[in-house]
Amino acid sequence: MVEQTVQIVSNQRDTDLYFRLVVRVPQIAPLVQPGQFVHVRILPLKHALLRRPFSIFQVSGDTLSVLYKSVGQGTEVLSQMPSGDELNLIGPLGHGFTVPTPGGETPLLVAGGYGMAALYLLAQRSPQKGIVFVGGRRRVDILCEEEFRALGWEVRATTEDGSHGEKGLVTHALQAELGRRAPRRKLFACGPTPMLKAVGQLASEFNLPAELSLDEHMGCGIGVCLTCVVPIKTDDGWEYHRTCTEGPVFDSRQVAWEEAK
Amino acid sequence: MNLSVKINSLTLQNPVTVASGTFGYGAEYAPLIDLNQLGAVVVKGIRLQPVRGNRTPRTFEVTSGLINAIGLQGPGVDGFIRKYWPFLKELKVPTIINIWGTTVEEYAEVARRFDALGGVGALELNVSCPNIKEGGAQFGTDVKLLSQVVAACRKATQLPLITKLSPNVVSIAPYAQAAEAAGSDALSIMNSFPAMAIDIETRRPRLANVTGGLTGPCIKPIAIKLVWEAAKAVKIPIIGMGGIQNAADAIEFLLAGATAVAVGTANFYEPQTALQVIAGLRQFMQQQRLLDVRDLIGQCR
Numbered sequence: 003m004v005e006q007t008v009q010i011v012s013n014q015r016d017t018d019l020y021f022r023l024v025v026r027v028p029q030i031a032p033l034v035q036p037g038q039f040v041h042v043r044i045l046p047l048k049h050a051l052l053r054r055p056f057s058i059f060q061v062s063g064d065t066l067s068v069l070y071k072s073v074g075q076g077t078e079v080l081s082q083m084p085s086g087d088e089l090n091l092i093g094p095l096g097h098g099f100t101v102p103t104p105g106g107e108t109p110l111l112v113a114g115g116y117g118m119a120a121l122y123l124l125a126q127r128s129p130q131k132g133i134v135f136v137g138g139r140r141r142v143d144i145l146c147e148e149e150f151r152a153l154g155w156e157v158r159a160t161t162e163d164g165s166h167g168e169k170g171l172v173t174h175a176l177q178a179e180l181g182r183r184a185p186r187r188k189l190f191a192c193g194p195t196p197m198l199k200a201v202g203q204l205a206s207e208f209n210l211p212a213e214l215s216l217d218e219h220m221g222c223g224i225g226v227c228l229t230c231v232v233p234i235k236t237d238d239g240w241e242y243h244r245t246c247t248e249g250p251v252f253d254s255r256q257v258a259w260e261e262a263k
Numbered sequence: 264m265n266l267s268v269k270i271n272s273l274t275l276q277n278p279v280t281v282a283s284g285t286f287g288y289g290a291e292y293a294p295l296i297d298l299n300q301l302g303a304v305v306v307k308g309i310r311l312q313p314v315r316g317n318r319t320p321r322t323f324e325v326t327s328g329l330i331n332a333i334g335l336q337g338p339g340v341d342g343f344i345r346k347y348w349p350f351l352k353e354l355k356v357p358t359i360i361n362i363w364g365t366t367v368e369e370y371a372e373v374a375r376r377f378d379a380l381g382g383v384g385a386l387e388l389n390v391s392c393p394n395i396k397e398g399g400a401q402f403g404t405d406v407k408l409l410s411q412v413v414a415a416c417r418k419a420t421q422l423p424l425i426t427k428l429s430p431n432v433v434s435i436a437p438y439a440q441a442a443e444a445a446g447s448d449a450l451s452i453m454n455s456f457p458a459m460a461i462d463i464e465t466r467r468p469r470l471a472n473v474t475g476g477l478t479g480p481c482i483k484p485i486a487i488k489l490v491w492e493a494a495k496a497v498k499i500p501i502i503g504m505g506g507i508q509n510a511a512d513a514i515e516f517l518l519a520g521a522t523a524v525a526v527g528t529a530n531f532y533e534p535q536t537a538l539q540v541i542a543g544l545r546q547f548m549q550q551q552r553l554l555d556v557r558d559l560i561g562q563c564r
Contacts, residue, residue, distance in 0.1 A: 049327045219319070226291050229331075
């Protein structure tokens with residue numbers, strides 16, 4: 003974990019409200035593990051105090067990139083910042099995905115919208131290639147397909163309006179694939195909570211291991227404010243664990259969904 | 264140049280501490296800042312038993328502030344001693360342990376346990392958390408109960424006792440005086456201010472707990488006034504806190520009458536804040552040709 007004030011290398015619109023931000027972070031980039039995040043202080047924000055967490059998309063040399071959606075006060079201001087402007091980053095943070103071992107399980111990745119970005123490094127560093135299932139509402143919500151294909155992965159896209167790929171939910175496409183009962187597979191997922199719950203459900207139905215990257219509202223990002231907690235099963239019940247520290251990636255069998263909210 | 268101040272028998276190398284609940288158990292910040300530069304480390308509130316805490320959402324960001332209702336999630340006395348004390352006891356700077364209970368007896372028992380531990384810098388009594396159903400604020404908004412809690416802890420420990428007062432009272436003077444009379448060695452002023460936010464789309468409260476405690480820069484003027492009033496009412500030192508983001512904020516608290524200060528919510532977004540406050544304080548003293556930080560305390564005219 004390092005705190006660094008860094009310069010924006012580029013910050014460009016991808017599709018619709020999605021942007022790709024690249025920053026030069028020589029101290030952080032070499033440390034990044036798949037599924038980790040950076041906590042960004044958007045310096046022009048004067049009256050919104052907290053940092054914003056972003057999953058790390060790609061790492062290249064001394065730069066890293068994130069793929070974000072302009073959805074609120076923080077990301078709107080961020081989306082207008084030109085290259086050369088400064089941001090303050092703390093990272094890499096969190097407990098990420100377990101990278102498959104050579105000859106181990108075949109990874110099946112499941113992404114909802116820009117959750118796809120959090121899975122890229124895992125695909126890149128996995129010795130086995132697998133399938134990426136990506137879903138979104140519309141065509142513009144399906145991001146970085148080409149990057150995954152360039153890694154030699156198969157990408158199966160679904161959209162709710164049928165404007166791209168198969169029409170329907172990403173979990174339906176996943177379910178169809180799981181029905182084929184191929185041996186030794188493991189699920190890795192990142193996306194909205196309802197999707198993660200459905201993936202966890204499928205994992206348990208098909209008796210497969212699954213790692214889920216949970217998306218919780220976050221405060222400090224380093225484990226002190228206890229904002230981003232999720233209920234995690236323990237030997238004698240459950241307790242709140244921190245998405246920023248013990249997570250964001252959890253074994254789906256450990257998550258006590260019935261205690262959440 | 265002297266930056267050190269005293270809280271009864273406890274000497275702080277400089278007047279800059281951190282606010283309980285914003286700094287975890289210290290170790291979380293060790294990768295980012297040198298903890299040994301601080302005046303003291305103040306840990307999150309601990310009661311006898313582990314506490315699960317409130318449901319989520321637990322915090323909501325507002326203009327220049329943060330509303331929280333964490334519910335004092337924590338490991339309990341035994342969990343704290345097992346998981347966090349081995350790290351904290353090796354620090355060169357004192358650890359102040361924030362304690363609470365649901366009864367007067369529990370406060371005293373927790374105080375006794377930490378007294379017996381050895382090596383603790385001071386105890387801060389949390390009589391003012393707005394986010395838990397029993398305990399917390401009820402002790403801080405009733406002068407009689409406050410006196411009982413402080414007196415019971417005074418009997419239970421020789422450690423310096425700091426009472427953290429609630430801002431949610433008509434006048435802070437009687438509470439400050441009651442804590443002093445019951446044997447408190449210092450006061451922390453203030454805890455968070457009761458607050459609420461509503462989502463206008465869903466028409467639901469933003470927090471699962473409905474209400475929470477407001478912290479951050481937006482509460483600073485309220486805290487300055489309370490420190491100013493309390494400093495006139497008591498002789499014991501005051502640790503001032505509420506929205507400190509930089510040295511200028513901290514100096515304002517000293518001028519209002521605080522002997523030391525605590526950086527709170529700013530730790531969440533800028534972990535370097537406390538160290539920046541120390542550096543800025545030093546620079547200010549140089550500019551003003553001040554040799555002793557104590558020459559700032561209570562000097563608002």
